[in-house]
Amino acid sequence: MRTRYKPTASASRVPRNRRELTEEEKQELVLSLADNVQRLQALYSNCSDVIVRRFAIGGVTDAALVYIDGLIDTDKADRYIVTPLMDADGPKELNLIRLAEQRISVSDMKAVATIGDCISAISNGQPVLLRDQEASGLAFGLPSWEKRAIEEPEAESTIRGPREGFTETLRVNTSMLRRIIKSPLMKLEKIVIGEYTQTNVVLVYIEGLADTALLQEARTRLEGIRIDGILESGYIEEMIEDNPRSPFPQLLNTERPDVVCAALLEGRIAILTEGTPHALIAPISLFSLLQSPEDYYQRFWPSTLIRWLRYIFAFISLVLPSFYVAVTSYHQEMVPGALLSSMATSREPVPFPALFEALLMEVTFEALREAGVRLPKQVGAAVSIVGALVVGQAAVQAGLVSAPMVIVVAITGIASFMLPRYIAGIAIRMLRFPLIFLGGTLGLLGIMMGIILIVLHLCRLQSFGMPYLQSITTMQRSDIKDIVMRAPWWALDIRPQLNSKPQTKREAPNQMPDNQ
Amino acid sequence: MNMIRLVHAVSAVLVLTMTTGCWDRDELNDLALVTALALDQGKNNDIVTTIQFLLPRSQSGVGGTGGGGGGGGGMNKETAVRTASGVNVADALSKLQRRMPRKLFWGQCKIFIFGEELAHKGIQESLDLLSRHPQPRERSFVFVSAGKASDNLELFPPLERTSAEALRKLSEMDIGYKLTLQQLNSKLVDDSEALAIPYIHVLKKSKAAAPGQTIPYVYGSAVMKGDRMIGVMSEKVTRGMMWLNDDIGDYTITFWMDGRSQGAISLRPIVAHIKTTPLIQGDQWMIKVKVNVEGDMLQNGTAYNPVDPQLLAKMDKAFEKDVRDRIELTVQQAQHKFNADIFDFAKAFHRKYPKQWEKEKGNWDKRFPQVKVTMDITAHILRSGLILAPDGMPHDEVIP
Numbered sequence: 001m002r003t004r005y006k007p008t009a010s011a012s013r014v015p016r017n018r019r020e021l022t023e024e025e026k027q028e029l030v031l032s033l034a035d036n037v038q039r040l041q042a043l044y045s046n047c048s049d050v051i052v053r054r055f056a057i058g059g060v061t062d063a064a065l066v067y068i069d070g071l072i073d074t075d076k077a078d079r080y081i082v083t084p085l086m087d088a089d090g091p092k093e094l095n096l097i098r099l100a101e102q103r104i105s106v107s108d109m110k111a112v113a114t115i116g117d118c119i120s121a122i123s124n125g126q127p128v129l130l131r132d133q134e135a136s137g138l139a140f141g142l143p144s145w146e147k148r149a150i151e152e153p154e155a156e157s158t159i160r161g162p163r164e165g166f167t168e169t170l171r172v173n174t175s176m177l178r179r180i181i182k183s184p185l186m187k188l189e190k191i192v193i194g195e196y197t198q199t200n201v202v203l204v205y206i207e208g209l210a211d212t213a214l215l216q217e218a219r220t221r222l223e224g225i226r227i228d229g230i231l232e233s234g235y236i237e238e239m240i241e242d243n244p245r246s247p248f249p250q251l252l253n254t255e256r257p258d259v260v261c262a263a264l265l266e267g268r269i270a271i272l273t274e275g276t277p278h279a280l281i282a283p284i285s286l287f288s289l290l291q292s293p294e295d296y297y298q299r300f301w302p303s304t305l306i307r308w309l310r311y312i313f314a315f316i317s318l319v320l321p322s323f324y325v326a327v328t329s330y331h332q333e334m335v336p337g338a339l340l341s342s343m344a345t346s347r348e349p350v351p352f353p354a355l356f357e358a359l360l361m362e363v364t365f366e367a368l369r370e371a372g373v374r375l376p377k378q379v380g381a382a383v384s385i386v387g388a389l390v391v392g393q394a395a396v397q398a399g400l401v402s403a404p405m406v407i408v409v410a411i412t413g414i415a416s417f418m419l420p421r422y423i424a425g426i427a428i429r430m431l432r433f434p435l436i437f438l439g440g441t442l443g444l445l446g447i448m449m450g451i452i453l454i455v456l457h458l459c460r461l462q463s464f465g466m467p468y469l470q471s472i473t474t475m476q477r478s479d480i481k482d483i484v485m486r487a488p489w490w491a492l493d494i495r496p497q498l499n500s501k502p503q504t505k506r507e508a509p510n511q512m513p514d515n516q
Numbered sequence: 517m518n519m520i521r522l523v524h525a526v527s528a529v530l531v532l533t534m535t536t537g538c539w540d541r542d543e544l545n546d547l548a549l550v551t552a553l554a555l556d557q558g559k560n561n562d563i564v565t566t567i568q569f570l571l572p573r574s575q576s577g578v579g580g581t582g583g584g585g586g587g588g589g590g591m592n593k594e595t596a597v598r599t600a601s602g603v604n605v606a607d608a609l610s611k612l613q614r615r616m617p618r619k620l621f622w623g624q625c626k627i628f629i630f631g632e633e634l635a636h637k638g639i640q641e642s643l644d645l646l647s648r649h650p651q652p653r654e655r656s657f658v659f660v661s662a663g664k665a666s667d668n669l670e671l672f673p674p675l676e677r678t679s680a681e682a683l684r685k686l687s688e689m690d691i692g693y694k695l696t697l698q699q700l701n702s703k704l705v706d707d708s709e710a711l712a713i714p715y716i717h718v719l720k721k722s723k724a725a726a727p728g729q730t731i732p733y734v735y736g737s738a739v740m741k742g743d744r745m746i747g748v749m750s751e752k753v754t755r756g757m758m759w760l761n762d763d764i765g766d767y768t769i770t771f772w773m774d775g776r777s778q779g780a781i782s783l784r785p786i787v788a789h790i791k792t793t794p795l796i797q798g799d800q801w802m803i804k805v806k807v808n809v810e811g812d813m814l815q816n817g818t819a820y821n822p823v824d825p826q827l828l829a830k831m832d833k834a835f836e837k838d839v840r841d842r843i844e845l846t847v848q849q850a851q852h853k854f855n856a857d858i859f860d861f862a863k864a865f866h867r868k869y870p871k872q873w874e875k876e877k878g879n880w881d882k883r884f885p886q887v888k889v890t891m892d893i894t895a896h897i898l899r900s901g902l903i904l905a906p907d908g909m910p911h912d913e914v915i916p
Contacts, residue, residue, distance in 0.1 A: 245518075261720040329541045333620075333623025333651065340549065340624055341677070347544045354543060442532075443540070 025116035033062050033132035039078060039115060040066055050122070057099070058088040062132040066118070071125035073144035080105045081129065100138055108141025123198065134267050147172065153255035153277070155422055158294040165255040166277035170200050171278070173272050176257040177204060177387060181264060185209075188272075191222050193236070197229035200274040201236065204260070209267040211499050214464060218269050218282065233273040233280050242462045247430050249423045250463040252281040252288050259293050263504070265497050283466035283498055287483050289427075290314060292420035295486050303486040310418055317415035318454075320429050321358045322439030322447050324408045328354045330443035349399035355440025357401050361409040362436065364391055366429070369413070466498050478503060488512075544572075547661065548618040551595065552680035554665035555605060555642050556631035557861040563634070563642065564601040566666035567620065568680055571596055595678045597669045605645045610628040622651035628658045628697065629716065631665035635738055635745035640704065643743075647701060654698040657687045660738035660745060661711045667718060674725065682731040683716065690765035692734045693754050696878055704743060707862035707873075708880070710854075712737035712757060715748055739854045747854055750848075757847025759839070760859045762790040768814060771838035773831065779818040781831060783811030783897060794864040800888060803861055807893040810838060813900045819915045822879040822900040827915065836895035843891060849883040861887060 025043075029036050037052060044050040053065040065082060067074075068338040082101040086203055094102075100109060108126075112118050113136045118128045127142025150172065153165030165334040166173045174188055203218055230236060233253060241250045254260060255277045260270045263281040271280040280287075290310055295303040327334055328343065335343065350357060368387040392410075396400045412432070419425040431454060438446030461468035471479035478494040481487040490511040496502045549570040558564040571594055572686030598615055613620055628646060631638050646652050661668050671679040672829040693714050695703075705907040714734045721730035737754040738745045749757070759765050768784040789808040796802070813822060820827040850858050862880055866873040876883055905914045 328544050332542070332544065332547060332621060335654075337551075337624045337626065337681070338677075340544075341572065344544045344549060344570065350545070350574045353541070367592070413788050440541075 025114070025119065027115050028113055029115065029118070029130070029135045029137060031133050031135050033064060033130055036115075036130050036137075037064050037066070040118060043115070043119065044404060050440070053082065055082060055086055057085045057131065059086070064130050065127050066122055066130065067127035068125070069121055071123075071145055072127050072142045076142050076144075077127050077140070085284075087128075096129070096134050096136070098459075104140070106140045106142060110139050112137045112139050120198065122189065124200075138141065143171075150176075156254060156259070156293070156420070158258055158292070158297065160297045161294055162256070162258050164257065166257060166272075166279060168275050168277060169311070170202060170272060170274040173205075173277070174202060177260060177272075178262075180257060180261045181206070184262065189219070190370055191219070193225050193227065193229045195226070196231040197231070197275075199230040201230070202272040204264060204270040204272060206264050206267070209265065209495070209504070210269050211501065213269065214269060214283070214499065217464060218271070219301065219317065222271070230275075232275060232276045233271065233278045236271060236273060240476075242464065243460075246457065246461055247427045248286070248458070248461060248468070249289070249427065250282070250461065250468070252284045252421065253278045253423065254281060255279070256293060262296065267498055267504075274495070283462075283464035285463065285466065285470050286468050288469060289421045290419065296489075300486050300488040307378035307486055310420070313415035313418045314424075314428060317412050317419070317425070318432060318436060320412045320415070321362060321408055321432060322435040323444075324405070324451075325354045325358045325436055326439035326443045326447055329440065343402070343404050346396075346404055348400040350415055351399070351400045352401075353440070354405075355436065357405050357431070358408075358436050358440070361391070361395075361401055361405055362412075362432065365409050365413050470497065476503075523794070523817055539893045542619060546618055547621040549621050551624075551678045552627035552629065552669055552683070553622075553625055554629045554631065554661070554669050555634055555639075556636060556665050557633040558601040562601040562603065563605050563608050564599060564631075564666070565612055566597055566599045566669055567612060568595050568597050568669040568678060569616075569620075570594060570678065589879045593672055595669075595672070595680075597666065599666065600655070605642045609645075622649065623653070625652055625680075626656040626684050628652075628656060629661045629665040629668055629732075630659070630713075631661055632663060632738075632745065634665070634714075635660045638743045639740075640743035643697075643701065643704075646697060654701075655696050655755060657684060658695050658697055658700050659683065659716045659732075659734070661732070662715060662717045662748075668716060670728060671718065671730055671732060672726075672728050673731040673889075674729055676731070681733055683734075686715070686731075686733060691767045692832060693736070693737055693758055693763070706860055707866050707877075708857035708860045708884075709742050709862075710856035710858050711740050711869045712749060712754065712858045713740060713745075714738075739850075739856050739858060741854070741856045746856065749849065749854075752842065753846045753849050756842040757850070757858055759788070759790060759807070759843055760792065760824070760846065762788070764788050764790075769811065769835075769838070770815075771834055773818045773820070778820070781813065781818060781897075782815040783835065784814050787812045792859075792861075792864060794861065794868050796865070796869050801865065801883060801886065802888045802890060803864070805843065805889060805891045805893075807839060807843075807891065807895075807896045809835075809893070809907070810898050811835070811896075812898055816900075816906050819906060819909065819913055821905045821914050821916055822897065823904045824837070824916055828897060831897055832895055835897060836893045839893055839895055840891055843889075847889045855881060855885055 007034045027039070037054075041052065051067055051069050055063055055065070057063050063078065063085065078400035081104055084105070085099070088099065088103050097111065110121075112121055112128060118137060118139070121128050125145065126139040126141055128137050128139050130137040140188075147169045148167050150164045150167055152163045156165075164176065166176065177186065177188075183206070185207045187205055187207055191201045191203060193199050193201050201222065203215075203222065204213055215224065218240075221237070225236065225239045227235065227239070237249070237251050238244065239251065243250065251376050252263075260279050260281060263270060268281055268283060271282070273279070290307070292306075295307060328347070332340060352360070368383065369392065371383050372387075372397050375383055392406060396403050396406055416425040416429050419428070431450075435447055435450045438450045442449065458468050459473070467473060471483055474497065479496050482492060482496065490507070490513070493505055493507040493509075493511065497503050550567045551570060552568040553624045554566040554568075556564040556566070564884065586769050598612060598613035600608050600615060602611050609620070615830075630642070634642070647654075667682075668679060673679050673682040676682040676685060688693065693712070695711075695713055700711070700713065713739045715736045716732045717735050719730045719733050721728075737749050737757070739747045739749055754766070762785060766785045768782055769786055770776070770782040772780050787810045791802045791806045793806070794802070795804055816822065820831060822828050822831060847859075850856055857880070862873075905911070
């Protein structure tokens with residue numbers, strides 16, 4: 001990673017809205033059960049979902065179980081915590097931990113000593129058991145709440161490859177990762193972000209593969225976040241990006257556990273956030289946005305071809321409308337004669353300049369796309385019909401736009417959807433508009449200027465300290481193999497270069513099957 | 517800080533695009549796409565320019581622009597012509613522009629035609645504009661027209677959309693003589709100061725065709741001495757010139773066996789390698805032509821069976837003689853009829869004998885007719901096609 005890290009987030013940012021732990025939260029539990037319960041109830045005043053169940057252990061010692069209704073499995077709590085304790089008839093002087101060891105058959109159990117610990121346990125679906133004459137309590141892991149089933153990720157579907165996607169539940173997500181990477185070297189570091197939401201965020205990496213400097217940087221950046229709440233990983237993404245104003249995403253977001261695991265195996269890190277199926281991956285390069293997981297599951301010939309198709313269409317999606325505008329309004333001599341005459345014919349009834357025509361159509365297309373995404377599925381069909389009829393045909397027949405322009409916009413739209421990462425498609429679609437404008441005012445010269453600016457920007461861009469164009473600027477043979485083509489797996493024997501350290505092997509030598 | 521830089525950048529872009537941009541912009545709707553330009557000699561030494569331009573609306577299909585249904589004589593005219601005259605080409609064109617509501621666009625103009633009369637007077641002055649103006653293409657084709665050049669533009673080809681397109685496609689087919697503006701420019705300043713320009717005629721229209729429904733086509737060439745036309749070479753002589761210039765492309769050659777007594781043989785395609793070497797021996801300037809030519813039999817009008825090596829050798833001989841006759845005829849005409857070095861022998865001598873050339877440079881007009889051309893021709897018929905003996909001929913009539 002060299003030393004090109006910027007001043008770390010926490011060092012440069014003054015924690016502005018950091019809510020220190022309140023006095024109540026810092027307080028230790030006391031011996032009196034009544035005091036403890038009363039203090040918890042004071043904190044949870046007007047919280048109708050908090051339940052305090054008082055009972056007597058073995059009919060003698062007063063105790064209380066505190067939990068939030070709906071977050072725990074009440075049935076199990078009754079059966080494995082409350083019932084055995086009430087039935088207990090052991091010596092009274094046994095402390096709570098010894099008692100639990102003998103009586104309570106819940107495997108996940110930990111001691112809590114402060115009010116703050118109690119609150120965090122309670123809100124995470126762990127019932128807290130307090131006993132009179134004891135200045136600590138026990139939290140049991142019995143979380144259970146309604147969750148969505150594991151489904152196929154709709155935004156990243158593949159023909160060949162696993163069909164499961166992350167859900168909103170962090171534990172389910174981490175379990176999916178652990179099912180794939182069983183080595184204990186895969187570490188999941190928990191960080192809590194969000195003043196009010198107290199969202200659990202997990203930093204995932206494989207020890208030994210992920211660079212320690214990168215890890216340290218990720219930790220510092222994550223810990224530097226001071227915000228009232230994290231509702232989606234997008235909050236985190238925008239708070240830890242290297243270049244917050246760039247149109248290009250510097251972290252990859254994915255719903256697929258297999259994509260996360262592939263990244264981990266390459267020495268990258270992943271950030272999982274409670275409450276969203278979208279995990280973040282860093283560092284990435286421009287080409288990560290142009291790669292689909294399926295590239296690595298299909299055989300390498302089709303993968304290579306499709307990859308090239310993608311590169312071509314990414315470029316088309318960026319420049320085609322502006323190129324068309326520039327050529328029809330400045331460089332007519334560049335078009336073959338027969339094509340120009342048919343273009344002239346179809347442009348004949350159009351009253352607008354090509355620039356305006358292009359902007360009109362592109363904006364309409366973006367509107368249709370956005371409408372298609374936002375509308376309920378049942379209405380979606382209506383939008384596409386109206387879009388196809390109105391924009392496709394009626395506009396041409398009414399002489400508002402020319403047929404070639406409709407074709408250009410359609411191809412561009414399809415091209416931008418060809419990118420496997422939705423976010424990358426949007427970045428390119430956004431840049432298309434300034435390019436159209438440049439093409440319409442300065443011709444090809446303007447487009448070239450725009451492209452040069454974009455390339456300059458890409459050259460400066462970094463993702464967690466890794467240059468965005470790393471693989472092509474260093475011309476590392478092992479990296480190029482995965483960009484110019486998708487080399488077969490037996491040839492992809494070296495991990496991609498993410499930092500200045502020597503690359504590591506991921507395969508034993510001579511893995512190419514013998515030619516029988 | 518960053519915000520200020522952003523504002524600066526945005527305002528710089530706005531100033532760049534808003535205050536300066538767009539002045540070069542020409543929407544397609546504001547352009548007249550010129551497909552061909554014809555230059556003719558007018559009265560009082562004027563130049564008459566005629567352009568042919570595309571009518572973008574007349575195609576069927578797109579754009580329900582209404583308009584009076586069915587207009588003219590049933591033929592769907594896709595081009596129109598407009599004429600103006602002036603002191604020179606630039607003057608005439610500027611007058612022409614005044615009669616056109618759309619800006620003339622030369623970027624797609626690939627045909628320039630000189631009228632015969634103008635060609636006789638000299639074309640150099642008019643060419644200057646075509647090369648100086650940034651829009652016309654160097655690779656466009658140049659022709660001299662029999663009669664008035666503008667007549668070629670008012671034709672409506674049955675196959676192509678414009679007569680200019682028909683001419684261009686004919687030229688690009690590589691079977692006849694063609695000359696681009698760039699070649700013309702370089703040939704005009706060559707040592708020989710002589711060249712040939714494709715000569716076009718209007719093809720006689722078939723009986724059923726509507727008036728004007730025909731195309732111009734290349735037949736023969738106009739021989740130019742300097743920039744002035746001095747005569748017309750027939751198609752056969754033009755082809756002879758192409759042989760000598762090693763320009764011969766894909767075309768069929770037909771020759772008689774033993775005069776006209778035995779019938780004709782046609783061959784194609786011809787693969788020809790021609791090498792010309794200049795040689796000066798004493799006062800005798802010579803050009804040695806080495807021709808190596810091969811062809812496949814296309815039609816055999818003789819009774820000879822080409823499977824017989826002896827007969828085949830005979831055919832080869834006849835083939836060889838035909839090639840020799842063609843070249844000789846051309847050389848003869850160039851040297852004695854026109855005295856125009858259309859083969860650019862001058863350059864060959866200049867290259868190989870620069871000193872002698874320096875001395876003889878001014879004297880080339882006298883020297884050229886005396887240049888001796890010797891030929892070494894190897895001609896072979898390679899394949900006889902799918903059949904051997906002449907088809908449909910009784911066996912006993914075939915000469916074995």
